[in-house]
Amino acid sequence: MEGKNTLIQEMIDALENRANDKSIEDIRIGLCYTSVLLNDGQLGLAYTFHAQPPLCCGSRLQPGNSKGKSALEIIHYALSDNLLESSIGIATINALANKTGEGVIEGDILDIITFHPSDTVGMIGFFGPLVDPLRASVKSLFIFEEKEMPLSPDVYPPSSTTEILPQCDVIIISATTLINKTIEPLLQLSKNARETIILGATTPLLSQIFTPRGVSMLSGVTVVDVPKVLHIVSEGGGMRDFKDTIKKMNVSLKII
Numbered sequence: 001m002e003g004k005n006t007l008i009q010e011m012i013d014a015l016e017n018r019a020n021d022k023s024i025e026d027i028r029i030g031l032c033y034t035s036v037l038l039n040d041g042q043l044g045l046a047y048t049f050h051a052q053p054p055l056c057c058g059s060r061l062q063p064g065n066s067k068g069k070s071a072l073e074i075i076h077y078a079l080s081d082n083l084l085e086s087s088i089g090i091a092t093i094n095a096l097a098n099k100t101g102e103g104v105i106e107g108d109i110l111d112i113i114t115f116h117p118s119d120t121v122g123m124i125g126f127f128g129p130l131v132d133p134l135r136a137s138v139k140s141l142f143i144f145e146e147k148e149m150p151l152s153p154d155v156y157p158p159s160s161t162t163e164i165l166p167q168c169d170v171i172i173i174s175a176t177t178l179i180n181k182t183i184e185p186l187l188q189l190s191k192n193a194r195e196t197i198i199l200g201a202t203t204p205l206l207s208q209i210f211t212p213r214g215v216s217m218l219s220g221v222t223v224v225d226v227p228k229v230l231h232i233v234s235e236g237g238g239m240r241d242f243k244d245t246i247k248k249m250n251v252s253l254k255i256i
Contacts, residue, residue, distance in 0.1 A: 008078050015096045022071035031236035036091040043223040044095030046202045047176040049083035086179045097204045098222050105250045109219045122165050125174030165189040175202035187213045211253045221246040
């Protein structure tokens with residue numbers, strides 16, 4: 001089995017040349033999302049975890065001194081076990097990687113992926129807007145979430161993934177699993193699925209990294225209104241607040 005950082009190290013290696021001549025213009029750690037702005041104007045996002053000490057407590061990145069640092073240095077923070085550092089690293093990766101281009105499909109994942117009435121769907125992380133549409137259109141939905149969701153049926157603890165995920169036809173994995181280093185074993189458990197989707201604003205659109213691991217779709221975002229997104233992050237906003245400041249971008253990894 002791969003080490004917990006193998007996939008992330010491969011992303012860093014793939015972006016090394018792009019990062020080499022880029023520097024950090026701005027880093028913001030909001031209540032919901034972390035953003036990293038590069039000196040070329042590209043902005044990347046990643047989820048903010050809260051169960052961590054602040055960056056001032058022993059972090060390599062000292063708040064107030066990030067501007068001008070090399071992007072090549074900061075993407076290595078994605079390897080950190082400190083979840084705030086890791087978010088900064090992943091957001092930097094997304095600033096480098098998530099651009100519109102050939103093969104990128106704009107739109108919502110529900111309009112792009114075909115779900116069948118006979119499907120069993122596994123969802124790693126609670127994606128609220130997807131839950132009711134999926135419950136109405138598939139045979140079974142299993143949601144795996146660490147947080148307590150007392151009003152939501154079909155929610156199971158992460159420990160149940162070992163038994164249930166291999167039985168799923170479609171698996172949706174939150175890209176926040178890159179930050180907390182749980183993605184590698186989840187991908188191992190997803191090998192039998194017809195579709196394995198990495199979803200969320202934290203998703204790096206790096207097909208060459210995920211295709212060999214059986215992922216069929218990457219569903220992330222690109223930022224189209226940088227100043228507005230920076231304000232939203234600073235004011236504690238989340239995905240619903242971004243609205244038309246971002247575009248949902250999808251990359252199909254299926255070999256036809």
